[in-house]
Amino acid sequence: MQPADxxxxxxxxxxxxxxxxxxxxxxxRLDPQTTVxxxxxxxxxxxxxxxALALAGHILSITTRPDPAPLLFLVDSGSQRMSRRDExxxxxxxxxxxxxxxxxxxxxxxRTIGLLYGGSAAGAFIATAxxxxxxxxxxxxxxxxxxxxxxxxxTKLSLDVLKEKAAGTPVxxxxxxxxxxxxAIAEIWDPARPLCDQLKxxxxxxxxxxxxxxxxxxxxxxxxxxxxAREVQRLxxxxx
Amino acid sequence: MTSPSPTRHSWYEESARxxxxxxxxxxxxxxxxxxxRREFSPHLGLFNLPHQLDDGIIVGTGRLDGRPVxxxxxxxxxMGGAIGEVHGAKLTGLxxxxxxxxxxxxxxxxxxxxxxxxxxxxELAISEIIRATxxxxxxxxxxxxxxxxxxxxxxxxSLIAGCCSALVISxxxxxSVSGPEVIETNKGVEEFDSRDxxxxxxxxxxxxxxxIGGADLFVDDDVAAFRAGALAALERPSALDQAVxxxxxxxxxxxxxxxxxxxxxxEVWARLGVAHPAGVPDLDTGAFLTIATSKRxxxxxxR
Numbered sequence: 001m002q003p004a005d006x007x008x009x010x011x012x013x014x015x016x017x018x019x020x021x022x023x024x025x026x027x028x029r030l031d032p033q034t035t036v037x038x039x040x041x042x043x044x045x046x047x048x049x050x051x052a053l054a055l056a057g058h059i060l061s062i063t064t065r066p067d068p069a070p071l072l073f074l075v076d077s078g079s080q081r082m083s084r085r086d087e088x089x090x091x092x093x094x095x096x097x098x099x100x101x102x103x104x105x106x107x108x109x110x111r112t113i114g115l116l117y118g119g120s121a122a123g124a125f126i127a128t129a130x131x132x133x134x135x136x137x138x139x140x141x142x143x144x145x146x147x148x149x150x151x152x153x154x155t156k157l158s159l160d161v162l163k164e165k166a167a168g169t170p171v172x173x174x175x176x177x178x179x180x181x182x183x184a185i186a187e188i189w190d191p192a193r194p195l196c197d198q199l200k201x202x203x204x205x206x207x208x209x210x211x212x213x214x215x216x217x218x219x220x221x222x223x224x225x226x227x228x229a230r231e232v233q234r235l236x237x238x239x240x
Numbered sequence: 241m242t243s244p245s246p247t248r249h250s251w252y253e254e255s256a257r258x259x260x261x262x263x264x265x266x267x268x269x270x271x272x273x274x275x276x277r278r279e280f281s282p283h284l285g286l287f288n289l290p291h292q293l294d295d296g297i298i299v300g301t302g303r304l305d306g307r308p309v310x311x312x313x314x315x316x317x318x319m320g321g322a323i324g325e326v327h328g329a330k331l332t333g334l335x336x337x338x339x340x341x342x343x344x345x346x347x348x349x350x351x352x353x354x355x356x357x358x359x360x361x362x363e364l365a366i367s368e369i370i371r372a373t374x375x376x377x378x379x380x381x382x383x384x385x386x387x388x389x390x391x392x393x394x395x396x397x398s399l400i401a402g403c404c405s406a407l408v409i410s411x412x413x414x415x416s417v418s419g420p421e422v423i424e425t426n427k428g429v430e431e432f433d434s435r436d437x438x439x440x441x442x443x444x445x446x447x448x449x450x451x452i453g454g455a456d457l458f459v460d461d462d463v464a465a466f467r468a469g470a471l472a473a474l475e476r477p478s479a480l481d482q483a484v485x486x487x488x489x490x491x492x493x494x495x496x497x498x499x500x501x502x503x504x505x506x507e508v509w510a511r512l513g514v515a516h517p518a519g520v521p522d523l524d525t526g527a528f529l530t531i532a533t534s535k536r537x538x539x540x541x542x543r
Contacts (some may be wrong), residue, residue: 103371133408236338
């Protein structure tokens, strides 16, 4: 699905979301009573310092408002922009700042929901989709930490060998099913049903603490993380 | 370069365990889920790679000048300090305990980022670590990052560092998302020549980060200096509220407005008013700090 179709399915009562320079901003009406703020990265844009800062600034203007409107983050990005200038200007600080702004929105009473409908990768994925309180995806989304050809270069394994290994485990290879199995994604939405109903259903359920490692265990894609974190936490609390 | 004092003991050259031993009060450290528990990566065998019994990170509790702290140290000599499922979960668990105990945390970064052989688990672990860090800070917990390890602090590791309440860096500390080799591989040698070590230091090295406010304290590559730096960083505030984030937004916007079209680190330093920017890499710590203190952009707790 493309942003125009997604937005009209999400907001049958209308929206004013616009795109500029690969970034989406605006709001939509889920129903006559419920307004949802929208931000996004579209068109496989690679966010650098400028894009990350623009998005964070927009989100931080929402968090000053007293209303509890949810914030939807549409994601179809590349990885973080890879350039000398972006690193010179402190891209790590800027992407972390974006993640902090999303976390701040939750603190200020705005549910943050990432909707991954296209690509995302590496540091951009961490600072956008994965930094939302809840993350959902549409079929056809393609999240990846690193593409397999690059991974083949770094690991010095052939692409065929990597593909063969990927068939047996969801732990390293790109793709929606693999990221779902490791617990990154709460739900995969059905594009044949109105997205507004699926968003309403998600908003009706209170978000708990970070339960992603638990999903990884249930889905068999990341079976150790939950127990390891719990055990370290237990030992630290027992030590006092 | 920095003139070595007779008693200097390199942080960069030390192992993760060695750094912890020098950082914390003598004999005060207790490790959680140490090598004897044999909780190593279940994924490296698939790639016929050796595992390490602590999965490349040591987490535990100790004292810093009498003050109780939780501590985590990444081992850059194992898989480049890369973050996999077990490695990441150990840090997440430590940060969750820090929130409950309201106890400050010191993270000794030494990482290339996500461990590619378990990329999805590592990526997600970084997201969980970031959330646990921010939730600990919301309770007033200080999370201090120390940056001076041999693997640098790259990829998702640099985003975790960006969420810390204060950062201590040495000249050898490198902090960036995409490493030099990654930029060169993707964008070509014209964009970034990863073999040009001077360019690497000017773009992502400790002096540059300190001058633009990307780190709060600059110290010698010395274990005692890092201990003093960690103690000073633990005195800094940890508040993470609307005001702090608005101040960080303004600080980062000001940086882009002031330096966003600079072609090189040396040009940024010239605009800061440093008289001989080309000479900055050669300054020893004392001379560098004399100049930096009056010219640098400070973060002023807007982090």
